[in-house]
Amino acid sequence: MxxxxxxxxxxxxxxxxxxxxxxxxxxxxxxxxxxxxxxxxxxxxxxxxxxxxxxxxxxxxxxxxxEGELIAGIGEYKVGKNILLKAMGLGSCVGVVLYDHKSRMAGIAHVLLPGASNDGKTKHAETAITTMLEEMVCNGARRKHISAKVAGGAQIFKHMNLDILKIGDRNIKSVEETLKKEKIEILATDVGGSMGRNVIFNAVDGSLIVKYSNGKVLWM
Known part of the structure; x- marks a missing residue:
């Protein structure tokens, strides 16, 4: 085939x-x-x-x-060049894309939880971003050329008003704080709301496609 x-x-x-x-x-x-x-x-x-x-x-x-596509499952990240990168079924999770526009090296993380992980696993925002960034640099990306695009972090269950249950908001904040600490500029965001998303990143031109659970599509 x-x-x-x-x-x-x-x-x-x-x-x-x-x-x-x-x-x-x-x-x-x-x-x-x-x-x-x-x-x-x-x-x-x-x-x-x-x-x-x-x-x-x-x-x-x-x-x-x-040259193909890679899909980051929940708590995973994927890195590649001249490919399509995907993070599917984002609810409260956040899809974080890092992209070196010079080398076209890119990475996508499917962030599940805020903060850093004690065991090094990449389901937490800070650990996922720093680990993915390190791998990109090891594969030829230059930190000064890397920028970010971010999507996700929805509040799927609207009736949950306790702050501790607002994982989407906490994920967004953790992602933004980590990127700021790493001095990576965020070029575009589509976060919050109450709708699930799929995100697809094109490492050829740096465009991020966000497809909502209601079928609508946004290009960033």
């Missing part, structure tokens, strides 16, 4: 197109909220360009192929 991920960028829009055996099986398009046809419409110029490029029938200079 042949699986490919294509990134398409034109003057009007950009998209991630997922293909299996030369068949488009999914897409994330920056025009989703303004396009009457919806995603994966066969007449979309972005989809057509990606399909032709993937088939080799008409190489498109607007299309770049990514």
């Amino acid at each position: 042949s699986n490919d991920i294509a990134y398409v960028s034109t003057a009007n829009a950009k998209a991630i197109v997922l293909s299996r055996n030369n068949t488009v099986v999914g897409s994330y398009c920056s025009m989703d909220g303004r396009c009457a046809s919806g995603s994966c419409h066969p007449d979309c110029e972005l989809i057509i360009g990606a399909k032709n490029h993937l088939k080799g029938s008409s190489p498109d200079s607007n299309v770049q192929l990514l």
Whole structure:
């Protein structure tokens, strides 16, 4: 089986197109909220360009192929270059992306809890971020080129008003404090609220796609 991920960028829009055996099986398009046809419409110029490029029938200079995808499970982080990074099913958890725009080295952490871990496991915000940052630097990233994007930290159960139960808010605060301590600039955030999220980061251009549990999509 042949699986490919294509990134398409034109003057009007950009998209991630997922293909299996030369068949488009999914897409994330920056025009989703303004396009009457919806995603994966066969007449979309972005989809057509990606399909032709993937088939080799008409190489498109607007299309770049990514080298795969990595998914960070709860309490995990993933690091890679020229790939798609994902953290799925974020409720009170926070997805933290670190990105070196020069080398295109990127990392994503699926933060479960605030603070630091006593056992070195990366489910806590501070431990996850510092460990991921260290691995990125060891793999060629430069600290001075690294910035962050952050999404998640929802309050899924609205009736829980005790501060100790507001894990989402505490996770957000812990992530922000750790990034400040590490002197990493936060370029974009989409945090809080009461809706779950999936986050997808494109290490080719540094865009973060946030897909909400109600189907709406935000590009950052």
